[in-house]
Structures are given as structure tokens and as C-alpha cells.
Amino acid sequence: MGQSMVFKRSCLMAALLMGTASASASDQWPMYQANAAHTGYTPVSITPANIAFKWTKQLATVPLNPVTAAQGLIFVSTIGYFANQNLYTLAKNGQQAWKVSYGSVHSVNPPSYANGTVYVQVGKSTTGNPYFYGYKANNGALLLKSLFEAQWEHYFSPTLYDGSVYVNGGYYGGMYSFNGKTGAQNWFAQETQYDQWTPAVDDKWAYAYVGGTPGLHVTDRLTGKPVFTIADPNFQWNGYAMDVAPVLGGANDVYTIHDGRLIKFDTSGRKIAWQKASSYAGQPTLANGVLYAVSAGALAAINPATGNKVWLWDAPVSGDLQSNIIATKTHVFVGTADTTYCIDLKTHQSVWSYPASGNLTLAESALYIAGNTGQLTAFKLGLADLFVPASLPIKATPVNTTNSRAITVTNVGDSALTINSIASGSPVFVASSAATPFVLAPNQSKVIHISFTPTSATAFSTDLAINSNDPNEPMSLVHLQGNGI
Numbered sequence: 349m350g351q352s353m354v355f356k357r358s359c360l361m362a363a364l365l366m367g368t369a370s371a372s373a374s375d376q377w378p379m380y381q382a383n384a385a386h387t388g389y390t391p392v393s394i395t396p397a398n399i400a401f402k403w404t405k406q407l408a409t410v411p412l413n414p415v416t417a418a419q420g421l422i423f424v425s426t427i428g429y430f431a432n433q434n435l436y437t438l439a440k441n442g443q444q445a446w447k448v449s450y451g452s453v454h455s456v457n458p459p460s461y462a463n464g465t466v467y468v469q470v471g472k473s474t475t476g477n478p479y480f481y482g483y484k485a486n487n488g489a490l491l492l493k494s495l496f497e498a499q500w501e502h503y504f505s506p507t508l509y510d511g512s513v514y515v516n517g518g519y520y521g522g523m524y525s526f527n528g529k530t531g532a533q534n535w536f537a538q539e540t541q542y543d544q545w546t547p548a549v550d551d552k553w554a555y556a557y558v559g560g561t562p563g564l565h566v567t568d569r570l571t572g573k574p575v576f577t578i579a580d581p582n583f584q585w586n587g588y589a590m591d592v593a594p595v596l597g598g599a600n601d602v603y604t605i606h607d608g609r610l611i612k613f614d615t616s617g618r619k620i621a622w623q624k625a626s627s628y629a630g631q632p633t634l635a636n637g638v639l640y641a642v643s644a645g646a647l648a649a650i651n652p653a654t655g656n657k658v659w660l661w662d663a664p665v666s667g668d669l670q671s672n673i674i675a676t677k678t679h680v681f682v683g684t685a686d687t688t689y690c691i692d693l694k695t696h697q698s699v700w701s702y703p704a705s706g707n708l709t710l711a712e713s714a715l716y717i718a719g720n721t722g723q724l725t726a727f728k729l730g731l732a733d734l735f736v737p738a739s740l741p742i743k744a745t746p747v748n749t750t751n752s753r754a755i756t757v758t759n760v761g762d763s764a765l766t767i768n769s770i771a772s773g774s775p776v777f778v779a780s781s782a783a784t785p786f787v788l789a790p791n792q793s794k795v796i797h798i799s800f801t802p803t804s805a806t807a808f809s810t811d812l813a814i815n816s817n818d819p820n821e822p823m824s825l826v827h828l829q830g831n832g833i
Contacts, residue, residue, distance in 0.1 A: 377418070380504045626643045705717065732816070
């Protein structure tokens with residue numbers, strides 16, 4: 349593998365593992381607030397004139413959980429109470445791909461996605477136990493089903509990091525880690541019994557902000573052993589639902605909101621760096637060195653170093669902001685009870701709005717609004733968007749003979765995608781049938797054949813680099829691996 353390829357892959361993998369706002373390397377939305385750091389950031393540059401209504405689907409008569417979008421698919425579940433609750437999977441055109449019905453259970457929680465698998469926690473029924481499920485994303489086949497302990501809780505979506513799945517759970521509260529492939533429990537860490545949160549995770553630790561012993565609870569993500577707690581002495585109890593997850597800044601800084609306060613924890617000094625009481629509510633978002641939060645019903649842009657407000661935006665008609673906040677390279681999306689707005693980060697003015705509201709997701713060149721009426725609304729953003737699998741294993745092959753597999757290159761965006769080059773980092777892997785450049789229309793795919801000719805009886809791996817005009821991921825890597833025998 350060439351030195352430049354090694355450098356590019358190592359940089360990409362570091363970005364993926366960090367999961368911070370500055371390092372996000374994908375415009376998928378695979379979990380709560382986009383990534384394991386819960387920053388609410390997706391690396392898209394918006395042209396407001398290109399935002400256009402796509403479709404609306406009435407999926408249920410009960411509210412919808414936040415959408416997860418990846419692999420050219422949309423995953424969304426219902427919020428009900430001992431009703432016939434479902435997990436829906438839709439294609440990007442809004443047509444249903446598959447559905448799982450759970451019957452009369454207490455809760456079906458928001459889904460998450462990683463490596464071709466959709467994960468969801470399902471609460472207890474009147475006679476049955478709660479389970480953590482994994483389904484094959486493209487067809488809904490059940491891959492894993494793991495029992496966990498719970499009473500009658502609702503949870504945010506699972507947090508996914510480096511092959512493990514981290515969730516809120518426990519009969520009296522806590523945090524679980526599961527193996528993402530097998531569903532086997534890695535560990536359980538006791539926490540005070542609060543629901544409606546999910547851990548934030550980085551390369552060392554898993555983070556929970558809960559009451560009981562109020563503060564930021566830091567756990568070793570590999571062992572589940574407690575590391576330290578930063579106490580929050582000003583915590584005011586307001587119920588057993590946290591309604592917030594920690595946000596990781598990537599520089600020993602963690603942010604959260606509770607009882608009107610926006611709080612910054614310093615995990616290096618193991619102290620509260622600052623806290624600001626300004627009628628803050630909801631989930632903070634962090635992007636491009638700016639913290640965003642709802643303050644007294646308005647959108648506040650905040651300096652993370654000081655906690656001081658930099659600018660404010662208020663909705664032009666009456667009504668407080670109450671949706672989650674999505675930040676992009678150029679704009680912020682946020683909504684009131686009846687309208688979703690797009691705010692320009694340079695002018696601090698609204699440049700687009702639509703009379704729909706709910707949980708917001710921005711992924712793969714589309715904006716989704718999951719409403720309280722069971723209606724899901726989609727908007728196209730007018731961007732090209734490349735989708736390829738993350739890896740391609742090829743079965744063991746005799747030395748100096750050739751085996752091949754195919755990958756599919758798909759444009760899941762809304763404008764033409766130009767593939768400029770496809771190149772392997774090793775001569776034992778060759779991409780055939782791939783004359784470049786070529787153009788894919790929206791929703792169009794092309795099959796690329798990868799041949800593997802091992803030169804010795806050993807393991808081989810490299811990356812297939814696909815360069816395109818995808819504005820957010822101009823180079824996508826497919827990890828190739830095979831064994832010579």
C-alpha cells in the first residue's frame with residue numbers, strides 16, 4: 349500500500365473513531381445526534397434554494413421516534429404505550445422496505461445503525477421481558493436478540509462505537525455494553541434509575557449524566573469499571589427522565605443541559621468548567637467550534653470556552669423552539685411546535701422554513717422530520733451522495749489463482765454523481781469493469797468487480813479508493829481483505 353494511501357486511511361479512521369464535531373467523516377445519521385459524541389453535526393454544505401419537498405408518509409397514529417438514516421435506507425420506530433408498535437424501514441423514495449411489529453409492549457425505542465445492522469431496544473410487555481435486537485438492514489432478518497433488565501422506561505437510541513453497542517438500561521438504572529455482532533453482553537455498570545438518555549462514548553470512556561449522585565459519571569468503555577465522577581452540586585430534581593445525552597467536544601470537554609443550566613465539564617481537571625443559568629432546555633449541539641442550544645425559547649450560539657452567547661435567533665412568529673438542533677457546515681436546522689427553520693450561520697437569519705415539526709435528522713442528502721402525529725416528511729437537499737460498503741471480504745483463494753467479488757456503487761443523493769477514479773492500494777486486488785470517469789443519476793448504481801490474486805499463502809488487505817464529486821465525502825474507502833492458501 350502506498351504511503352499516501354496509508355496516511356489517508358489512518359486519518360479517516362482517526363476521524364471515525366473520534367466521533368467529534370471536527371472529525372465527523374460521514375453524512376450518515378446512524379445514532380442519537382449523529383455520532384457517538386452526540387454533537388448533532390453533519391458535514392453538509394447547504395444551498396437553501398435546492399431544498400425541496402420530497403414526500404410525506406403517514407406511518408402511524410402515534411408519535412415517531414427520531415429517524416436513523418444510513419445505507420440508503422430510513423429507519424424509524426413509533427412511540428406508543430402498550431399499543432401495536434413497529435419498526436419501519438423505508439427506501440429513500442418513501443416506499444416501505446420492511447417492518448417489524450412488536451405488539452403490545454411498553455416502548456419501542458429509536459433505532460441505530462452500524463455495519464449493515466439496525467439495533468433497537470424494545471421494552472417489556474405485560475407478560476414478557478425487554479430485549480435488545482439487531483436486524484439485517486437490507487431485509488430485516490433477525491441477527492441477534494439479547495435480554496436486558498428494565499422496568500417501564502423509554503430510551504434514546506443505542507450508541508455505537510468500535511464494534512460495541514452502549515445503551516441505557518438496568519432494573520434500577522445503569523448502562524450496558526453489548527457485542528455488536530453477537531449481542532453478547534460485555535458488561536453492565538450500575539447507575540441511578542433515570543431513563544431517556546444514552547451514553548456518549550470515545551476511545552477510552554463511556555459517559556452518563558444522571559441524578560441520584562448527580563453529575564457526570566465516567567466509565568471505562570472496555571471493562572465497565574467506574575473511572576471517576578464529576579459532581580453537579582446544583583442539580584435540581586425534575587423527574588426521572590433526563591431528556592438529554594452528554595456531548596463530547598474532543599478536548600476533555602463535555603456539555604449537557606439540566607434544570608435551565610448549560611454545563612461544561614472539564615474531564616482533565618475533573619471539575620465543572622462553567623455553568624450558565626439562562627432557561628436552557630433540550631439537547632445541545634456542537635459544530636465547528638460553536639455550541640448551540642435553546643435558551644428561553646430562542647436559538648443561542650455560544651462560545652464553548654467561556655459559555656458566553658455569541659448571537660441569538662428567535663422564530664419570527666410566536667412559539668418557542670423545541671426540536672433538536674442540527675448543525676451543518678453552513679446552516680443550522682431547528683423547529684418550533686409547528687415549523688422547521690434553516691438558519692444561515694453567516695447572516696444569522698432564517699433562509700428556509702416549512703410548516704412541519706418534530707424530531708429532525710439530516711443524512712445522505714435529505715432532511716427528515718419525524719412528527720408527533722405519526723407523519724414522516726422528507727426533503728431533498730440537491731446533493732450528490734455516494735454509498736459503498738465499508739468493507740469487502742473475499743474468500744480464501746489458492747496462490748496465483750483469481751477469485752472475485754462485486755461491490756455496488758450507488759448515488760443515494762438527488763443530483764448527478766461523477767465517479768472520477770477507482771484505485772486499489774495493492775496489485776493483488778484489481779478493480780475491473782470500472783472505466784472512469786462515469787456518471788450515476790440519482791438512485792442509479794454500478795457494479796464493480798474486484799479480483800483477488802494472492803501471491804503467497806498469507807493474509808492480504810488494502811483499501812479501494814473511490815474519488816467522486818460527493819461534496820461531503822470526495823474520497824470513500826472500501827477495505828479489501830482476503831487470504832492466500
